[in-house]
Amino acid sequence: MRKDFPGLTPGWHYLDTAATAQKPQAVIDATVAAMGRDYATVHRGVYARSADMTLAYEAARRRIAGFIGAREEQVAFVRGATEAINLVAYAHPKKGRVLLSVLEHHSNIVPWQLAGWQVDVCPLTDDGRIDLDAAERLLTSEHNMVALAHVSNVLGSPLDVARAADLAHRVGAELLIDGCQAVPRLPVDVSALGCDYYAFSGHKLYGPTGVGVLWSDKLDALPPWQGGGSMIDRVTFAKTTYAPAPTRFEAGTPAIIEALGLAAAVDYVDAIGLDAIHAHECALVGRLREALARKNSVRLFGPENSAGIVSFAMAGVHPHDIGTILDESGVAIRAGHHCAQPLMEHLGVPATARASFGLYSNEDDVTALIEGLARVERIFG
Secondary structure (H helix, E strand, C coil), rough: CCCCCCCCCCCCCEECCCCCCCCCCCHHHHHHHHHCCCCCCCCCCCHHHHHHHHHHHHHHHHHHHHHHHCCHEEEEECHHHHHHHHHHHHHHHCCCEEEEECCCHHHCCCHHHHHEEEEECCCCCCCECCCHHHHHCCCCCCCCEEEECCCCCCCCCEEEEEEEEHHHHHHCCCEEEEEECCCCCCCCCCHHHHHEEEEECCCHHHCCCCCEEEEEHHHHHCCCCCCCCCCEEEEEEEEECCCCCCHCCCCCCHHHHHHHHHHHHHHHHHHHHHHHHHHHHHHHHHHHHHHHHCCCCEEECCCCCCEEEEEEECCCCCCHHHHHHHHHHCCCEEEECCCHHHHHHHHHCCCHHHHHHHCCCCHHHHHHHHHHHHHHHHHHH
């Protein structure tokens, strides 16, 4: 599939898909058409092009909803998973205790703190999974929410969402899932998972930046979070009434171009099949982990079956130095704390090096990374 991605230039090995995915030409073409030939506002104009763009925008909502096994009225467009989590954290009428885990991204920690929730933390298993046995012991009737990553952005460890939902619901809590790393890699059916909220960003799903999705079958129970145009029923200076969900969560002119681009990305991924993508990435993860495990200088993090992500550290070498030397060899990885500083503290390292795969990754990428790491070892002796 590499030929479909103009950003994958010859001789460059892109292994930072967990941060953001490269875009296929089909997505680029869809956004160019939406920005140019087809462009008009939505939900407001009575002229033909505006009506056509409104139909296309709402068709994108239906398409994306179907991709995760949802109905269109359950899907609100947001700027990304970060905004989706902020929306729930601030708008939820029963702010109380929330259970998070050690491996959460900052975007699933900070919003709860800012919105005034009391945060409890679930530990991890020895191989870097969220310890649901510990979660069962920690959860009480005082918890209103559990918020966990479907797949860790650092460790690649997948969550048993169905069990997490069962544990949350037993104590009367709701479950929010950060699906940013899962949606591009695993088949997701929100109706089968049992969670109450599911959030993901478009740019990790081979779509544009600036658009994401909040799914919930409880959107009608949430009050508006941001006010402005489009999200209203009637406005007076004495009182304002609001549109039903999901429109009440889409104040202002929406990300029209980006939503159409995301729908094109869903079409592209669906045509390949998430089962095939997952199997392909697992094979690459397996080969890389096996190669790194043979190096005495390397410490691997996360479980053997990590989903598309391999994080590691090299003795005596800062991850930033690893990333810089690899870049000289045309290999692009991530180096840093990956917006997961509590997890870095848990692992006992200031940062890790992270290689993350996409549907376009191949054996040459793994070989280039391994050869690049051999050069790192030679330089640092």
